[in-house]
Structures are given as structure tokens and as C-alpha cells.
Amino acid sequence: MMNRREWLSLWAAAAPALRGQEPDVLWVCPMDPDVREKAPGFCPRCKMALVPGLPVHREYPLRVTATPRNWRAGERVTLRFEVLHPDTGERVREFVEMHEMLFHLFIVSGDLEFFMHEHPEPQRDGTFVFETVLPKKGFYRLLGDFYPAGGTPQLAVKTMFSAGSALAAFEAPVLAAEAGPARGANLEARFWTVPETPLAGLVTQLHFEVTPGEGLEPYLSAWGHLLAASADLIDLIHTHPFIGEGGPRMQFNAVFPRPGMYRLWPQFQRRGVVNTLRFTVPVKAL
Numbered sequence: 001m002m003n004r005r006e007w008l009s010l011w012a013a014a015a016p017a018l019r020g021q022e023p024d025v026l027w028v029c030p031m032d033p034d035v036r037e038k039a040p041g042f043c044p045r046c047k048m049a050l051v052p053g054l055p056v057h058r059e060y061p062l063r064v065t066a067t068p069r070n071w072r073a074g075e076r077v078t079l080r081f082e083v084l085h086p087d088t089g090e091r092v093r094e095f096v097e098m099h100e101m102l103f104h105l106f107i108v109s110g111d112l113e114f115f116m117h118e119h120p121e122p123q124r125d126g127t128f129v130f131e132t133v134l135p136k137k138g139f140y141r142l143l144g145d146f147y148p149a150g151g152t153p154q155l156a157v158k159t160m161f162s163a164g165s166a167l168a169a170f171e172a173p174v175l176a177a178e179a180g181p182a183r184g185a186n187l188e189a190r191f192w193t194v195p196e197t198p199l200a201g202l203v204t205q206l207h208f209e210v211t212p213g214e215g216l217e218p219y220l221s222a223w224g225h226l227l228a229a230s231a232d233l234i235d236l237i238h239t240h241p242f243i244g245e246g247g248p249r250m251q252f253n254a255v256f257p258r259p260g261m262y263r264l265w266p267q268f269q270r271r272g273v274v275n276t277l278r279f280t281v282p283v284k285a286l
Contacts, residue, residue, distance in 0.1 A: 028054050031098065031153050046240050047221040048098060055152055058086050062144050062156035070163040073137045081105075081120055081128040083148060083156075093126035094149035099220040099240075103128045104145035106227050106238065110138045111173050115265045115276065117225065138165045141233045157236055172232040175261040175280050184275025187212060187268060191279050198283045200259045205242075206252040210268055213248030219269035226252050231261045259285040 027050035029035040029043035041050050063082040071077035081103065083092040095102045107116040114136060120128035134140060144156040181190045190209045198204040206226070210216065219225060223244035228237040235257050244250035256262055264279045 178280040
């Protein structure tokens, strides 16, 4: 499995031929396509290796297997993740490292009260394995964030149910706005948006001011990570700071696709401790 430096070397080796075909090749970040440079390097925002143009985005199916199959809340369950090639259906075995990991996993409970950001372990057969205990009966949404070699970064959403539960019994929770400030393990964050009332389909600036401001550290090669989820868990957004250089103020950008309530989980690291915070914002129709 390739890390980002090996991936950059691979693209750099192909660069002369590519330049022969196209004299003005732009090197693009596969995760933040608006970041474009005239030479190879790394994205200043997410630290991904730039590539000479982007392949056409294609979805790579994600298969999730739970053991035991009829798992119960409060008991250990093993999750195995398998990525399939869109053409052959064969298991993908090579991945590009993103933010120091080959696979990022987010798990959110149906009531949006439980949140987890973890990293399944890669196996020799190309699968990824994660063991956990999920605390609530009901359904969970899983978001896999991975980058198959030769493809593009993927965000794959899956749903799983504990024993004795079904989606038919689910009702989206009624969420109230939570503007904070929110307190983590060793920091506190103030939060506001621009515009003050986010509008569906338009870019919303998500601003955070962290105190204490000293001792902040990159977490998985970024100054922060953020997952946003709609109340019905249909829409999931994973993003990183648009502006953030280690100071107490950071700005994320997001486009909320539909009006409604969205829950946000920003994560910041300070003095070796990862702080997971929670906010909830209403999004209005345009």
C-alpha cells in the first residue's frame, strides 16, 4: 500500500510524458480540487500529494460485514470493510494514504447522540478491520473515507442495524440549535457562521475560535476535522479547515445540500489530546 510520498513519486515519474501531451498541466489536490499548482507538491490545506489533473470520479462500492451478524448494543462487534473495483468487482488492494491513514471511519447513531471517528486496521488481503462496542440499540450510519490507487478519494455511506431493530421504526430526531460555546477535554470553542443563517446549496463559512489558543497541534495532518450530518442522516459531509495555520481561529467551508437541522462534530488536537465538540445549526431554503 502506497503512502503519499510514494504516490507523488509515481506521478512525478509520469510528468514528462504528460507535459509532452499538455504543456500547461495543472497539479491538483484530489481532495480539494480547487487547490491547483503549476508544479508537483503537496496541498497546503490537507497535505495530500498533488496529481497532474484528476481522473474522472467513479464510485468504488464498499462492502461491510459485521461479526456476529446479529450484533447487539453493548457487545463487541467486528466490522470488516472491503472496497470493490467499479469495473471488475474485484477487491481493491492498493490505497493512497490520506491524513496519515488509509481508511477513515465515522460512525453516527440514528439519534445523532453517538459519534465516533476511528481508523480500521489494514489487512494483508486488502480488507480493513475494526472492533468496537456500539452503545445503543437501533441503526447507525457509517461513512468510509478512502482513496483507491488509480481512482479518486471516496466517501462511501453504509447503514447497519443492531439485532431487533429496523429502519422502518426510525424517525429523524428533532434537533434544537446548539451554538455553544462547547467544551472538550482540554479546550473550549466558540462557533459562528457566515452568513448568520446558512442557506442550502450555497457555501457556508463555519468559524471556530478555540481557547486556550496555545498548544494546538495538527490532528492527522490537518488543523481540524469536521463531520456534518443532516438530522435524517441522509447527508454526511467530511471536511477540513479552509483557513487554519495553528492559531486559535479556524474556518471550514461547507455546502449544505438541503434545508433542515445539521449536527456538526469538529475535532481539534491540543497537547496530545483530541477534542471532539458538538454544535447544531439550522439551514434555511434558498
